[in-house]
Amino acid sequence: MKIDKKKYGGRQKNTPNKLTSELRNLVKVIVSNQLETIETDLKKIKPHQRIELIIKLMNFIIPKQNSITGTEGEKIEFIITKGKTIL
Numbered sequence: 001m002k003i004d005k006k007k008y009g010g011r012q013k014n015t016p017n018k019l020t021s022e023l024r025n026l027v028k029v030i031v032s033n034q035l036e037t038i039e040t041d042l043k044k045i046k047p048h049q050r051i052e053l054i055i056k057l058m059n060f061i062i063p064k065q066n067s068i069t070g071t072e073g074e075k076i077e078f079i080i081t082k083g084k085t086i087l
Contacts, residue, residue: 042054
């Protein structure tokens with residue numbers, strides 16, 4: 001027997017989560033207030049720790065890239081427009 005999963009109440013589809021946006025704004029404010037001390041703090045730690053921390057922070061700055069998969073012999077076309085690659 002198939003169960004009909006209709007949504008009743010709650011947020012409508014594609015409505016942003018208010019708490020998530022408020023938390024993101026709070027984190028932005030906290031980080032913005034610490035920008036001057038972050039560089040000083042980074043200089044105080046050992047080089048290998050600094051590199052590890054920078055690599056971890058990059059995940060929040062540079063979006064992760066999706067891999068491209070295809071079948072053998074499949075033609076892949078690349079179009080480059082204004083420095084951006086579009087598949």
